[in-house]
Amino acid sequence: xxxxxxxxxDLTLTGVTKRFGGFAAVDDLDLEVxxxxxxxxxxxxxxxxxxxxxxVAGLEEPTAGTITIGGDDIGRLKPxxxxxxxxxxxxxxxxxxxxxxxxxxxxxxxxxxxxxxxxDDMLELVELGGYAKRRPAQLSGGQQQRVALARALINRxxxxxxxxxxxxxxxxxxxxxxxxxxxxxxxxxxxxxHVTHDQEEAMTMADxxxxxxxxxxxxxxxxxxxxxxxATTFVSNFLGQSNLVKASILDTHGDALxxxxxGTRIAAPVARARRTDGQVWVGxxxxxxxxxxxxxxxxxYDDNVLPSGTVTDVSFIGVSTQYLVKxxxxxxxxxxxxxxxxxxxxxxxxxxxxxxxxAHTFLLDADQDAHAGDETYAALSGAPxx
Amino acid sequence: MSRVGRWVSExxxxxxxxxxxxxxxxxxxxxxxxxxNAPTSRLNYEFQAFTWDNWLNPCAPxxxxxxxxxxxxxxxxxxxxxxxxxxxxAFALVRHRFRGRAGTSLLIFLPMAxxxxxxxxxxxxxxxxxxxxxxxxxxxxxxAHIMFCLSFVVVTVKARxxxxxxxxxxxxxxxxxxxxxxxxxxxxxxxxxxxxxxALLAFSLSFDDFIVTNFNHGNTITFPMFxxxxxxxxxxxxxxxxxxxxxAIALLxxxxxxxxxxxxxx
Numbered sequence: 001x002x003x004x005x006x007x008x009x010d011l012t013l014t015g016v017t018k019r020f021g022g023f024a025a026v027d028d029l030d031l032e033v034x035x036x037x038x039x040x041x042x043x044x045x046x047x048x049x050x051x052x053x054x055x056v057a058g059l060e061e062p063t064a065g066t067i068t069i070g071g072d073d074i075g076r077l078k079p080x081x082x083x084x085x086x087x088x089x090x091x092x093x094x095x096x097x098x099x100x101x102x103x104x105x106x107x108x109x110x111x112x113x114x115x116x117x118x119x120d121d122m123l124e125l126v127e128l129g130g131y132a133k134r135r136p137a138q139l140s141g142g143q144q145q146r147v148a149l150a151r152a153l154i155n156r157x158x159x160x161x162x163x164x165x166x167x168x169x170x171x172x173x174x175x176x177x178x179x180x181x182x183x184x185x186x187x188x189x190x191x192x193x194h195v196t197h198d199q200e201e202a203m204t205m206a207d208x209x210x211x212x213x214x215x216x217x218x219x220x221x222x223x224x225x226x227x228x229x230x231a232t233t234f235v236s237n238f239l240g241q242s243n244l245v246k247a248s249i250l251d252t253h254g255d256a257l258x259x260x261x262x263g264t265r266i267a268a269p270v271a272r273a274r275r276t277d278g279q280v281w282v283g284x285x286x287x288x289x290x291x292x293x294x295x296x297x298x299x300x301y302d303d304n305v306l307p308s309g310t311v312t313d314v315s316f317i318g319v320s321t322q323y324l325v326k327x328x329x330x331x332x333x334x335x336x337x338x339x340x341x342x343x344x345x346x347x348x349x350x351x352x353x354x355x356x357x358x359a360h361t362f363l364l365d366a367d368q369d370a371h372a373g374d375e376t377y378a379a380l381s382g383a384p385x386x
Numbered sequence: 387m388s389r390v391g392r393w394v395s396e397x398x399x400x401x402x403x404x405x406x407x408x409x410x411x412x413x414x415x416x417x418x419x420x421x422x423n424a425p426t427s428r429l430n431y432e433f434q435a436f437t438w439d440n441w442l443n444p445c446a447p448x449x450x451x452x453x454x455x456x457x458x459x460x461x462x463x464x465x466x467x468x469x470x471x472x473x474x475x476a477f478a479l480v481r482h483r484f485r486g487r488a489g490t491s492l493l494i495f496l497p498m499a500x501x502x503x504x505x506x507x508x509x510x511x512x513x514x515x516x517x518x519x520x521x522x523x524x525x526x527x528x529x530a531h532i533m534f535c536l537s538f539v540v541v542t543v544k545a546r547x548x549x550x551x552x553x554x555x556x557x558x559x560x561x562x563x564x565x566x567x568x569x570x571x572x573x574x575x576x577x578x579x580x581x582x583x584x585a586l587l588a589f590s591l592s593f594d595d596f597i598v599t600n601f602n603h604g605n606t607i608t609f610p611m612f613x614x615x616x617x618x619x620x621x622x623x624x625x626x627x628x629x630x631x632x633x634a635i636a637l638l639x640x641x642x643x644x645x646x647x648x649x650x651x652x
Contacts, residue, residue: 059556079559086560092553096575105571106561151561 009070009083009158010035011056011191016065016075018051025051027215029065033159033193033208038185040194040206044238044375048215049195050089053161056193057086069158080109085152086161090168091144093136099123099147100132106155122154125184142173149181153188162194166201178204199239203227211235213373227285229272233364236283238373243289243333244281245306246366252276256358262329266304268361279366286334288360291323293344294351303358309333311350321345325352414633421626428620440623447622453612454628460524460608461592464531469585471532472539473577479540480547497537505534506601513602522604530598535588542587546580586639593632 013031017024026048033039041049054060056067058079067075074082085106093102103119112118123129126146136144145165152160165181166174182205185192196202202209203223210220211234219231230236233244247266251258256267261282270276284304292298294308312332313324316339323335323346333354337343346352371377424437445451478484479491497505509530513522554576558568596610603611613625 057560059560078564079556080562080564084560086557088553088557090553092551092557094554094557094572094576105558105563109562109567155561 009191010068011159011193012066012068013052013056014066014068016052016055016067017063018048018055018060019063024215026055026062029215029217031210031217031220033191035070035191036189038182038192038194038205038207040196040202040209041212042196042199042202042209042238043212044197044373047212049197049212050163052212053086053163053193053195056159057084057161058082059086083158084161085155085157086163087145087148087152087165089164091136091148093144093147093151095136097135098132099128099134099136099139102136102147103151103154105151110155118154122150125153125187126150141169142177145169145177146180149184153184153190156188157190159191159193162192164196165194166196166198174198174201181205203239209239211238213238228360229362230283230364231274232372233281233368233370234373236362236364236373237371237377238375241286241334242283243286244283244364244370245327245331245333246279246370247282247363248279249273249275249277249363257363259361259363261306262327264306266306266361267358268363269359272359272361273363275363275365281364281366281368281370283362283364284356284360286322287320287336287338288356289333289335290343290355291325291335291337291346291352292355293346294353296353298355304356304361306333306354309352309354311346311348311352314346314348323352325354417626417629417633421623421630423623423626425620425623440627444624444627447616447624449607450609450612450616450622450624450628453607453609456524456606457593457609460528460531461589463528464535464592465585465589467528467532468535468539468588469581472536472584472588473543473581475536475540476543476547480544494537494540497534498541502534502597506530506598509533509598510601522602523606526602526604527599527606527608530602531592531595534595534598535591538587538591539584542584543577543580546577546583550576590636 011031011033013029016026016029016031018026029048029052031052041052043049051060055062055075058074058077058081062075065075066073069083074084094105097105100119100123103122104115107115107118119132120129123132126149128143128146128150131139131143131147136147139147145168148165162181166177169177178201181192181194194202194206203226206223208220209223209226211218211226213234219226219235226235227239230239230242233242236242236244245261247259247261249257250260250265252270253267255270257270257273257276259266259268259280259282266282268282273280290298291311298305306327308328309325311323312326313322315322318339320336320338323337324332325335326332335354419433421440422436422438423433424435424439425432426434440446475490475494479487479494510522513519513526518526550573554572555568558572559565563571594610595608596614599608599611600614607615609628613621616622616625
């Protein structure tokens with residue numbers, strides 16, 4: 001680093017709370033992000049993720065709690081005294097300055113020498129070498145996004161904050177920029193805090209994802225852990241899709257639990273059980289389930305079988321076929337079958353059984369709302385997501 | 387018939403637009419035309435003969451150029467003071483939450499809503515009551531002009547400022563600019579077009595104000611006062627020369643602004 005700044009530093013939030021009037025946007029939040037991590041704060045709009053980010057940037061003052069970077073308390077410092085930079089939603093590029101001056105802005109304020117060569121290098125990094133003299137308005141959305149990134153990164157912050165940086169881009173460009181961002185982060189090694197409501201984006205890019213809801217973190221961990229072993233109904237629905245069926249725990253056999261699902265016994269690993277007695281939601285991801293004709297065995301997938309379903313809907317979507325299966329107790333479950341050609345195709349009205357490997361089962365507390373975090377359900381029923 | 391009908395229906399908007407433009411520009415055309423008139427009598431109301439004389443001797447009518455200079459002086463000072471004060475007021479109203487903010491916003495409109503002739507006469511009453519009746523002149527005109535320009539400046543700058551996304555300033559602060567640098571590097575340049583527009587408006591309001599000035603000018607003769615006085619005897623064509631020059635300057639400003647904007651976007 002030319003100016004002696006470190007590549008990244010730990011970020012710690014302890015008991016951070018932000019109240020707007022009586023409303024707690026962020027509620028007693030504890031968070032630790034290790035140096036050099038790509039960390040995603042994921043949650044629906046209004047969950048407090050952007051407020052959290054703005055408190056780290058210094059654009060919002062916490063009502064309570066401390067924020068430290070590399071051990072230094074920065075929670076009460078002015079934004080321009082903090083070793084963080086932000087990529088704003090909709091970029092906030094200075095419209096009266098050209099691309100070069102936009103990127104040079106932070107260097108000039110800090111009185112850094114050799115501005116020209118640093119800006120040129122940074123524009124090269126984001127592949128905008130020939131655009132220095134243009135104005136922001138003359139660039140496409142994707143190019144503006146890269147300028148915003150360059151303008152923040154050039155200052156070598158200890159923590160880079162990204163507030164829905166890809167939200168304004170169309171799907172194809174967004175996927176492209178996700179890969180690009182990940183590449184740049186690996187290259188510069190700076191701690192990235194990425195705020196997004198797009199679960200796929202969070203899982204693709206981040207080393208660690210924290211799922212936020214109503215001002216608190218519901219669960220935090222590696223994307224695969226969150227997906228395979230959700231801690232709450234909110235996480236199970238917000239991150240991908242889940243089938244949740246009301247059940248009660250009967251017994252424990254070593255590291256497995258025996259569960260009664262509407263009259264059928266299934267097994268679930270203790271390691272994935274958030275409760276080990278009483279009422280639970282039995283959860284299984286739609287793509288983990290195999291459909292078989294009623295009464296036919298499926299070999300290694302026979303750990304857990306829910307029999308006597310009726311296919312009520314079939315949607316062919318190319319790579320997979322999505323089935324809705326009505327169970328004897330009236331609930332409709334979702335099953336995704338890969339279109340490998342090896343599996344039997346079913347039609348509406350067919351009698352089927354649902355099979356899956358016991359290890360793919362998770363158990364959640366039955367006191368939680370089965371539809372929490374289910375945006376499709378919320379949209380259809382008009383109920384709030386959270 | 388149908389071809390004619392189609393032509394008319396396709397061009398009707400354009401024809402109406404041209405008519406409206408003519409309606410707007412015909413008077414200005416006359417201003418320019420009459421500046422080349424060689425009137426045979428004192429009355430410059432009919433075009434009689436073409437001449438360059440008025441343009442070659444613009445200061446021929448006694449006292450006219452002095453009055454133009456006076457108007458420019460007053461207009462310049464009124465613009466400077468009204469723009470600075472008005473911009474500060476606009477910033478306070480848009481950027482700060484304080485007691486009486488809504489009330490202030492409303493009161494700012496009052497001078498614009500008050501009939502100018504009543505404003506002028508009441509101002510004279512105020513000056514007289516304050517014992518300043520004998521000193522009316524340059525300074526009383528200036529004070530009055532700053533007063534009525536102020537509202538227009540506040541309203542113009544406020545509109546620009548309200549439309550300014552506060553994220554630009556947050557981005558500047560995020561990029562190590564302190565409050566002072568943020569203002570001069572980001573806020574001011576972005577609000578500047580509004581301030582410039584407000585200043586131009588203030589100058590044009592001050593330069594051709596007649597009503598308020600008429601009550602409070604004492605012995606000082608501004609350009610509008612000169613024209614009013616000359617009208618008693620017959621307006622000299624040089625007045626049209628001044629009018630044409632002012633128009634040309636305004637046109638030049640607008641055009642160069644447009645060219646600058648276009649070059650910046652390229």
